Amino acid sequence: MSESTAPAPARTASGSAAPVFSVRGLWKVFGPRAERVPGSEYAGLPPAELREATGCTAAVRDVSFDVAKGEVFVVMGLSGSGKSTLVRCLTRLIEPTSGTLTIDGEDVLAMDRGRLRELRRHRAAMVFQHFGLLPHRTVLDNVAYGLEIQGLGKAERRARAAELVEKVGLAGLEHRRPAQLSGGQQQRVGLARALAVDPSVLLFDEPFSALDPLIRREMQDEVVRLHREEGRTMVFITHDLSEALRLGTRIALMRDGGIVQLGTPEEIVGSPADDYVREFVRDVPREQVLTVATAMRPPTAGDGETGPALRPDATVSEAIEAVARSQQPTARVMDDGRLVGVVDHACLLDVVAGTGAHGVSV
Numbered sequence: 001m002s003e004s005t006a007p008a009p010a011r012t013a014s015g016s017a018a019p020v021f022s023v024r025g026l027w028k029v030f031g032p033r034a035e036r037v038p039g040s041e042y043a044g045l046p047p048a049e050l051r052e053a054t055g056c057t058a059a060v061r062d063v064s065f066d067v068a069k070g071e072v073f074v075v076m077g078l079s080g081s082g083k084s085t086l087v088r089c090l091t092r093l094i095e096p097t098s099g100t101l102t103i104d105g106e107d108v109l110a111m112d113r114g115r116l117r118e119l120r121r122h123r124a125a126m127v128f129q130h131f132g133l134l135p136h137r138t139v140l141d142n143v144a145y146g147l148e149i150q151g152l153g154k155a156e157r158r159a160r161a162a163e164l165v166e167k168v169g170l171a172g173l174e175h176r177r178p179a180q181l182s183g184g185q186q187q188r189v190g191l192a193r194a195l196a197v198d199p200s201v202l203l204f205d206e207p208f209s210a211l212d213p214l215i216r217r218e219m220q221d222e223v224v225r226l227h228r229e230e231g232r233t234m235v236f237i238t239h240d241l242s243e244a245l246r247l248g249t250r251i252a253l254m255r256d257g258g259i260v261q262l263g264t265p266e267e268i269v270g271s272p273a274d275d276y277v278r279e280f281v282r283d284v285p286r287e288q289v290l291t292v293a294t295a296m297r298p299p300t301a302g303d304g305e306t307g308p309a310l311r312p313d314a315t316v317s318e319a320i321e322a323v324a325r326s327q328q329p330t331a332r333v334m335d336d337g338r339l340v341g342v343v344d345h346a347c348l349l350d351v352v353a354g355t356g357a358h359g360v361s362v
């Protein structure tokens with residue numbers, strides 16, 4: 001069966017556990033007397049008019065969401081939509097203008113400097129596009145660095161660092177220096193270093209955008225694998241839709257500082273919230289994102305005896321392959337041994353053509 005483009009790593013039902021981050025009515029306004037903008041008559045103005053009237057830019061505009069424990073929460077949008085500002089607000093690398101923000105139930109806006117340092121070092125580690133590696137240190141020592149500032153003894157931190165170097169696929173390169181590594185390998189060191197402090201959430205700021213496409217794909221697989229193995233919570237910024245669809249448990253699509261849609265890849269592609277989102281996802285191969293649970297029809301008499309069996313979260317593309325291989329007219333969608341629906345040629349083609357109830361009608 002072919003690999004799905006959205007490899008569903010531990011898709012936690014959002015809201016089922018206490019969220020890691022909880023954000024409500026968050027604003028970040030840059031410019032003179034920024035604090036007068038949220039909640040005022042200026043708040044609803046389009047960006048150009050807001051700038052004209054106040055000299056301010058609302059980089060983040062009244063945003064609310066939860067990041068569920070164990071999910072990969074992707075923040076996606078075009079350049080300038082507010083992604084970096086939003087994610088930097090989460091650890092107050094940028095100070096929000098207004099709103100509320102908690103991590104594991106603790107008020108981030110009330111944290112003093114010491115507590116904030118602790119938050120950034122141990123609880124919410126950031127992986128940047130420019131890896132910020134120490135050039136004179138070896139791979140192993142770069143990874144151990146995060147543990148050094150945590151106060152771990154030398155033997156212990158080298159042992160832990162060696163484990164992580166192995167985990168991100170760099171075994172054998174421990175003693176190289178960053179300049180002796182490729183971009184992808186350097187990014188793996190950055191990843192291992194962030195993992196070293198065992199944070200409750202990893203924040204990625206466009207970490208792979210400088211990598212060439214093949215290496216980028218490899219690094220995405222690495223993130224999926226790490227997420228699958230560890231179930232670690234991740235917030236991942238990207239402007240690349242296919243990366244978002246591949247990695248995201250849920251995607252927040254930003255435009256002009258606001259979130260225009262927040263949903264699973266399947267929801268974003270299958271039910272775009274407005275014309276902007278519809279245009280954004282227009283070229284996505286829907287059959288690789290939509291699942292048979294969305295495409296199926298109820299079983300009728302006679303269905304259910306033949307045809308290949310599929311899980312409800314199998315993609316339509318996997319279903320097409322299964323039906324084609326079996327040369328049966330339908331596939332059965334089975335959940336826990338129970339027949340929950342059937343996909344036939346018409347259901348599958350509707351998704352590909354975007355003509356069914358669940359396709360993106362244009």
Ligand SMILES: Nc1ncnc2c1ncn2[C@@H]1O[C@H](COP(=O)(O)OP(=O)(O)OP(=O)(O)O)[C@@H](O)[C@H]1O
Binds near residue numbers: 080082083239
């Ligand atoms: N320090 C600042 N002062 C004034 N305006 C800023 C500042 N930082 C960001 N902005 C503005 O806020 C908006 C959002 O910027 P931000 O960098 O968050 O977007 P982004 O989606 O991360 O973009 P990119 O993908 O290009 O990194 C932009 O209009 C930007 O010009």
